[in-house]
Amino acid sequence: NAGVTQTPKFRVLKTGQSMTLLCAQDMNHEYMYWYRQDPGMGLRLIHYSVGEGTTAKGEVPDGYNVSRLKKQNFLLGLESAAPSQTSVYFCASRPWVQETQYFGPGTRLLVL
Amino acid sequence: GQQLNQSPQSMFIQEGEDVSMNCTSSSIFNTWLWYKQEPGEGPVLLIALYKAGELTSNGRLTAQFGITRKDSFLNISASIPSDVGIYFCAGRALTGGGNKLTFGTGTQLKVEL
Numbered sequence: 001n002a003g004v005t006q007t008p009k010f011r012v013l014k015t016g017q018s019m020t021l022l023c024a025q026d027m028n029h030e031y032m033y034w035y036r037q038d039p040g041m042g043l044r045l046i047h048y049s050v051g052e053g054t055t056a057k058g059e060v061p062d063g064y065n066v067s068r069l070k071k072q073n074f075l076l077g078l079e080s081a082a083p084s085q086t087s088v089y090f091c092a093s094r095p096w097v098q099e100t101q102y103f104g105p106g107t108r109l110l111v112l
Numbered sequence: 113g114q115q116l117n118q119s120p121q122s123m124f125i126q127e128g129e130d131v132s133m134n135c136t137s138s139s140i141f142n143t144w145l146w147y148k149q150e151p152g153e154g155p156v157l158l159i160a161l162y163k164a165g166e167l168t169s170n171g172r173l174t175a176q177f178g179i180t181r182k183d184s185f186l187n188i189s190a191s192i193p194s195d196v197g198i199y200f201c202a203g204r205a206l207t208g209g210g211n212k213l214t215f216g217t218g219t220q221l222k223v224e225l
Contacts (some may be wrong), residue, residue, distance in 0.1 A: 003196060004154075031211060037144030042116075043155070043215040045180055050211055060211065066170060072116050099143045099162075 002026055004104035006091050012110045013081045021076040021107050022067060023091030030096040033058075034073035036087040037106075043090065049074055050096075081111045118201050118216030126224050131188040133219040135201030143204040144184035145213065146175050150197045158199075159186070183208070193223050 007022040023032065030051050033044040035058075043060030049068040063085060065077045074093075078085060088108050092101040113118055118135045125131060135144070145161055147155035147199060159170050161177035172189045184201055201216040 033212075035215075039206060042200075042217040043116075045212055049213065090152075097212070100145060100157050100160050101202075103147075103156070105154050106152075 004093055005090055006104040006107050008107060009105070010108045010110075012112065013078075014077075014112050015079050015082060016112050018077070018079050019081065019109075020078075021089055021091075021109075023074045023076070023093075025070055025074075025091075025092065025093040026072060027095070027102070028071070030071075031094035031101075032102060033070065033092045034064070034074065034076045034088045036060065036085075037090060037111075045054055046076065046089075050100075071109065077099045081109075085109065085112045086111045102107060115213050116201060116203060116216040118219055120219055122215070122220040122222070123135055124222045124224060125191055127193060129191050131195070131221060132184060132185065133199060135184045135203070135216045136183040137190070137203060138165070138182075138212070140181045140206040141184075141203035142206045144175070144177050145202040146173075146184070146186050147200045147202060148197050149200065151219075155200055159172075166169060188221075191221075191223050193225060195209060195221055196223050 004025045011060045034046040034049040052071040055066045060066040067075045091104040094101045137145045146158045149155040161176040166177040174187045198218040200218050202213040216220050
């Protein structure tokens, strides 16, 4: 039981490049979330999903897109990366009956 | 959106000391969670609270759900070096919270041997 895994662990992009971050969970959780973590700002919600095929905007959705084609996977896309998107990205999941979210190890993204 | 004020921002304490930190919100919350994050890792749940006034322990950690439902407290007794990390509070607002948590900005704990 791996829990929540994230791919890749670290990535460097040039401004304007695109990429997709993958989150996978093997706990059969309904809800999945993408956060970004910046120094002194805690965790801010980008997008989330309450089930396969559904997505919703969080606090800071601009510049990101997401897809949840399979229950176990939640993808975060950056179509045209900007230096302001340099951050650590965390994925989390939870079952619908519980508020506790379980986090992945994070993806460190540097946009030059 | 919701806001959580977490204090202190950082603490530098001696091994063996007790630690207290708190979180306050601008609105009523129906769930409070406390997480710990170590360098290079994701947050890990320490304690979950679901009722006003609830006091829950996990080893040397004790957390309380404030009676006003707008605050929560975390205490660590007899701190040890492995307590080092960033502690986050998180909560779900009673109204408008939806399926989302709001996170505090974290308390960084450093322990001096």
